[in-house]
Amino acid sequence: MVNRRRNFTLHFYLMSVLVMVALGAVNYLGMEYRARLDLTADKRFTLSEGTERLFDKLTEPITVTYYVDAEPPAKRINLERDVRDKLEELAVSSGGKLEYRVERIANEEAAERKSELEELGIRPTLDVLTTGDDERAEMRGMQGYYSSLVVSYGTSKPKAVNGIVNLVEGADEERQHRVDTLEFDIAYSVLTMRNETQRPSFGSLLARIDSPVQMALFVTGEMPSEYAQIKQTVDDAVGKLVNSNAGEFDFVRTDISARTQESVIQPNPFVPDGDQALIQMNWFANSRQAMIVRGQAVPLEIYTTHLLIRVKSPEGYRDTSLGNFTDAKTVNDVQTKIQDTIWELYRPRTRLGFVLPPHDPMRGQRQPGQPPANGHSPLLSYIQQVLEYETIWVDIKGQKRVPRDLACLIVLEPNLLSERELYEIDRFLVEGGNVVMLVQGWSAKVDLSMMPRDKIRLSKEPSEPHFDEWLKHVGVTVQQDLLLRPNAKLQGYAIAQDQRGQYLELVPGPARLAPVLEPKDLNSSSVFTRGLSAMPLPLVVETSVDAARISELGLEQTELIRLKDDIYKFLPANPAIPDMPISFDLKSPAEVERNPNGEPGEGILAQRLDHDPLVATLLTGEFPSLWVDEKRKIPGWEGDPEETDAPPVSSKGKGNLLVVGTAATLNIDYLRGYPQKEIEPVVIDRGLTFYRNLSEAFIFGEDLVSLRARTGVAPRIVGPVDDQTKMLWFLICIAGAPAILMGLAGMRTFARTREREEYETGLGIREEKGQEKVEEKK
Incomplete structure (x- = not known):
């Protein structure tokens, strides 16, 4: 018995020593070699696929410098350690693509280095100083300190990420830049630097392009005297450009006949097979009309100086044709036109192009060369200032084309486009462009200052037949019914006046x-719908999709926004004057037919839909061309007669078409119709988020989609930790190992005692308890 107890005690102490040694070894290895087993549901400690893909594509290393205050606030005492740990993880995971260093800024040198840090874009991080707990906290000042990253890549200007914090209190969850968002912050900075659009010199541009620029010049052999000078100027300019940049061009010159059938279509000397193997020639503007005989649509003879340019960009080959040199008067003018085209083909597609609706006469006379003035006009400058994306107004009529260096072409109210404008957009989409169609089915006069305040004047927006036909050709139809919902915003307003002056007031009423x-309305897996909850959709209509047609074309469809539950369509009392009474209420049984299949009676102004309407959808794939498929003529400009048959697109690509049933999200004509406190933080903020999603998805593509998928991950700390809680967990950790050992020892003692009793019972030394009780009773 004594030996058994001695063996058990010896075994207990031996196990205790071994466990302590094992814990010490694990602790030492954890300090020397950092590793983490990621068991989180969102894999927040694992490098995302988007970041891995981005790092794989990089040709130069990323350098990250962390500038941190040597004496941060007391609650940020572990800030440098947390950031350093995260940077070390990224450096190891990047396979050598990311290098980092930490630079501390002492208090005594902060003033001396202020201008140097400001040049790098570094700004102090501010913390609010409070007293009391969260519920009774009172602000007593601000404390500034440095906590910023400077990310460098290649020759681009370094980018600063300011205000990096670790999570120590609940308010930190709302910070834009945190330790747990560093992966995205760094990767996004590199993405933007990789897509910098600063134009280099022409020689540097040619040196960047992997393969020689391919140029093919097609010229009519014999021309009338009025075209001979243009031909000679283009010939001289192209020859001079090629000869002065030896080895940078693959140049072919071809003399063609003036006969239409022999010259309209020419073989592509650089692409022998496929859709790109043929080129449609352009001809001089006057030659077309001059040679028409007996009402023919195609002249008997044409005269052309046509230049095909093909450039290998980072995304692959892109090409375009220059067939109109009438605005280039000199050799230098022609060379500039060619150089601009080569840059347009090579540069990353980072610009956003906007096509605006026609000019509103109520906004005065339109200035020459300026965008049309209407409710959408401020959107361009607002996006450029707030989102910092390069935005341009695309004047399709003036430029006679859509620029090919656009990341996305956003068309506001495309239902008003001319047929030729739509044709040019169609060519851009078929070539692999990204197009967003924001359709406006209805408009409203919500300013009731000069009108009776008993109704809102509504009107249906016209839709050109060629637009409806074009949409139907790709499998989309825009419905005519105005959609309503009980949670809707946007009401009538008026300018009133009292003794203090004029002021704005919303006209009371439930309409x-x-x-x-x-x-529930949003496709949560799509990058296009992130952060759009609570965004109002003014005067929205349904966009339906023909699934059979989509399948026939081989397109992929992604539903983005589908309004769920309790959706109604507006039934105007007088369709010719579809006004909505201010008193109209969707909750009123006398005005609403809630049975989708019921027959609306007298006085009914809305009926519930029998389905959830789709209002935003994305189509992806190689799109067909309406004019090519149906062998239509190219529409003329501004009433000009139709031209020749639309030629096949020479360089088809995978494009995206996004159709939304409203264009008025940020239309300034409607902003005053929202509650004042919601205009800036809700209406404008969500509207800008929508355009930010469009911009980033189409500029950065799948890389950003993968990165954004993990933006805003759940913080590890959801609130402040007081001193008592810290002490409790400290004691638990200190006493944890002995408590576990004592528990294991107790369990082992109990098990050994049971074994000993069973052993003694088997030898007859100890009787079973039940038998002992029976004998005692006897």
């Missing part, structure tokens, strides 16, 4: 025109 998006 609302902008259904508000709810989380």
Whole structure:
């Protein structure tokens, strides 16, 4: 018995020593070699696929410098350690693509280095100093300190990421830049630097292009005297450009006949097979009309100086044709036109192009060369200032084309486009461009200052037949019914006046025109719908999709926004004057037919839909061309007669078409119709988020989609930790190992005692308890 107890005690102490040694070894190895087993549901400690893909594509290393205050606030005492740990993880995971260093800024040198840090874009991080707990906290000042990253890549200007914090209190969850978002912050900075659009010199540009620029010049052999000078100027300019940049061009010159059938279509000397193997020639503007005989649509003879340019960009080959040199008067003018075209083909597609609706006469006379003035006009400058994306107004009529260096072409109210404008957009889409169509089915006069305040004047927006036909050709139809919802915003307003002056007031009444998006309406897996919950959709209509047609074309469809539950369509009392009474209420049984299949009676102004309407959809794939498929003529400009048959697109690509049933999200004509406190933080903020999603998805593509998928991950700390809680967990950790050992020892003692009793019972030394009780009773 004594030996058994001695063996057990010896075994207990031996196990205790071994466990302590094992814990010490694990602790030492953890300090020397950092590793983490990621068991989180969102894999927040694992490098995302988007970041891995981005790092694989990089040709130069990333350098990250962390500038941190040598004496941060007391609650940020572990800030440098947390950031350093995260940077070390990224450096190891990047396979050598990321290098980092930490630079401390002492208090005594902060003033001396202030201008140097400001040049790098570094700004102090501010913390609010409070007293009391969260519920009774009072602000007593601000404390500034440095905590910023400077990310460098290649020759681009370094980018600063300011205000990096670790999570120590609940308010830190709302910070834009945190330790757990560093992966995205760094990767996004590199993405933007990789897509810098600063134009280099022409020689540097040619040196960047992997393969020689391919140029083919097609010229009519014999021309009338009025075209001979243009031909000679283009010939001289192209020859001079090729000869002065030896080895940078693959140049072919071809003399062609003036006969139409022999010259309209020419073989592509650089692409022998496929859709790109043929080129449609352009001809001089006057030659077309001059040679028409007996009403023919195609002249008997044409005269052309046509230049095909093909450039290998980082995304692959891109090409375009220059067939109109009438605005180039000199050799230098022609060379500049060619150089601009080569840059347009090579540069990253980072610009956003906007096509605006026609000019509103109520805004005065339109200035020459300026965008049309209407409710959408401020959107361009607002996006450029707030989102910092390069935006341009695309004047399709003036430029006679859509620029090919656009990341995305956003068309506001495309239902008003001319047929030739739509044809040019069609060519851009078929070539692999990204197009967003924001359709406006209805408009409203919500300013009731000069009108009776008993109704809102509504009107249907016209839709050109060629637009409806074009949409139907790709499998989309825009419905005519105005959609309503009980949670809608946007009401009538008026300018009133009292003794203090003029002021704006919302006209009271339940009538609302902008259904508000709810989380259930959004495709949560799409980058296009991130952060759009609570965004109002003014005067929205349904966009339906023909699934059979989509399948026939081989396109992929992604539903983005589908309004769920309790959606109604507006039934105007007088379709010719579809006004909405201010008193109209979707909750009123006398005005609403809730049975989708019921027959609306007298006085009914809305009926519930029998389905959830789709209002935003994305189509992806190689799109067909309406004019090519149906062998139509190219539409003329501004009433000009039709031209020749639309030629096949020479360089088809995979494009994206996004159709939305409203264009008025940030239309300034409607902003005053929302509650004042919601205009800036809700309406404008969500509207800008929508355009930010469009911009980033189409500029950065799948790389950013993968990065964004993990933006805003759940913080590890959800609130402040007081001293008592810290002490409790400290004691638990200190006493944890002995407590575990004592528990294991107790369990082992109990098990050994049971074994000993069973052993003694088997030998007859100890009787079973039940038998002992029976004998005692006897």
